[in-house]
Amino acid sequence: MGLLGKLFGGKRKSTLEDDRFGTIHLLRHNRGNSVWAGKWDMEDGTLEFFVQGDEQAPFEEALAKLEGIITESALLNDSRTAVVETLRNAEPAYPVSRFDQDMQLAGIHVKTNEDFAITYKQRHDPFYLFNAHFENGQVTDVSIDSKRRPGREQCSFS
Numbered sequence: 114m115g116l117l118g119k120l121f122g123g124k125r126k127s128t129l130e131d132d133r134f135g136t137i138h139l140l141r142h143n144r145g146n147s148v149w150a151g152k153w154d155m156e157d158g159t160l161e162f163f164v165q166g167d168e169q170a171p172f173e174e175a176l177a178k179l180e181g182i183i184t185e186s187a188l189l190n191d192s193r194t195a196v197v198e199t200l201r202n203a204e205p206a207y208p209v210s211r212f213d214q215d216m217q218l219a220g221i222h223v224k225t226n227e228d229f230a231i232t233y234k235q236r237h238d239p240f241y242l243f244n245a246h247f248e249n250g251q252v253t254d255v256s257i258d259s260k261r262r263p264g265r266e267q268c269s270f271s
Contacts, residue, residue: 129170133180134162142168153183155218163222175223182221182229189218192231192245195252199243216243 127139137151140163149171153160160183164175182188193212200207219242220232227250233243242258 127168127170131171131176134176137164137171139166139168147171158217158219160218161220163220165224174226178223178226178229179221182223182231188247188250189231191252192233192247195245195255196233196243199255199257 129137131137131151134151134153137149139147140150141148145167147166147168148163149166150161150163153162162179164171164179166172166175196216197207197209197212215236216233217236218231219234221229222232223229228248230244230246232245235241235243239259244256244258245252246254246256
């Protein structure tokens with residue numbers, strides 16, 4: 114390991130295999146707070162996910178919530194509706210029927226069982242990310258982030 118590797122590399126980050134979601138790796142660990150990340154292949158593309166945990170593994174309740182979000186269409190519908198409303202702020206006549214042509218589910222970040230975000234990305238230029246934030250099972254806000262280039266998807270969760 115070179116000098117910079119010794120200074121900044123530290124130890125290798127943990128990786129584990131989950132039966133439902135495949136390979137999950139420790140993205141960030143800070144004073145007992147850990148964020149685990151993975152990618153899950155869906156028929157419409159790859160879904161990036163981020164879940165809370167500790168240094169050893171993601172919290173099982175966070176993985177269960179992630180699975181629930183993916184399988185529970187009501188939460189995905191609520192997030193879609195919130196993003197469509199945001200799009201209609203810019204283009205009042207935006208048709209709901211165009212959503213699947215314009216947008217793709219890109220990521221989910223589970224902070225707690227009741228605090229999570231669902232991200233959609235635009236399929237075409239200008240490639241914005243639309244993050245529907247949930248608290249207590251309800252959409253509270255939609256934030257919009259820009260991406261620099263297509264192909265470099267990254268959900269902007271804190």
